[in-house]
Amino acid sequence: MTEEDDLDELGEKLYSLVSSKHGEIAGKLTGMLLELPDAVIKQMLQDESVLNDGISRALQALRQESQVVSEVEEASASSDSLGERLYDLIDLHNTGHTQKITGMLLEQTKEAVLQLLSDPELLEKKINIALKTLIEQGEEEANMTDSDGEGESIGEKIFHLVEQIDPTHSADITGMLLEMDSESLNQVLRDRSLLEVAVQRAQSALAAHTQTHSST
Structure with missing residues (x-):
């Protein structure tokens, strides 16, 4: 066996x-x-x-x-129940961000959440703080979007300046200048002589490019 x-x-x-x-x-x-x-x-x-x-x-x-x-199981059910109760109370404040704020406040300890449920003034205070944080985050995202469009506003400024020096090739020259780094672009915007030098270089590059193509 x-x-x-x-x-x-x-x-x-x-x-x-x-x-x-x-x-x-x-x-x-x-x-x-x-x-x-x-x-x-x-x-x-x-x-x-x-x-x-x-x-x-x-x-x-x-x-x-x-x-x-x-x-x-009881702890899990209790956590779900706390979340639901907190959501209902936050929803009464009509912030438009009930779900996000509930999630933010539920990151606290169970004791802290229970305190929020029993203290309306404290809850309102925490809601306002969370709402302020969300608004600031939204503004940061908006600022990032604005900074993405910053190249366009600089481009417009340079175009208008270049147009005064060489209206015929202003678009091509502006495109070439925009390939410079942001610090150099700002210097060109502040200093007319630097702008003229940059435009002359761009004109020379354009002429050489045109000559090369015409000879082929």
Whole structure:
């Protein structure tokens, strides 16, 4: 008989004894007892007091496991419930950002959230802070969008200046100047002589480009 067969036989005998006392959870208890050393299992089969002691320990472990699971489920349900209650209260303030503000405030500890639910003034204060943060974030995003268009406004300024020097090629020269870095562009805008030098270089480059194409 192999070790596995021996364990199966022990399991069947053990299950038979356990099921007579705890029919509904006999399978679970037997599985737990079978994790014990073979010598202990054999002793249980021969001595009812040892078996009862083993079953008591297994039952205690099951109760603890069940308690932990229920506590986790309760905590999870409690968290969901807090979120729903907080959402409903924040929604009364008509900020237009109920969901975002709820999410921000739920990042606090459970105790802090419970305090918000019981203190309307504190809740209003926290809502205003969260709303201010969201508005600032929105302004930052808007500023970033504006800065993306900054090249266009500089381009317009340079175009008008270049147009005064070389109206014929103002568009081409402006395009060439806009390839410069922002610091150089600002210097060109502030200093007319630098602008004229930059325009002359661009004119030379344009002339050379035109000459090359006309000779091909």
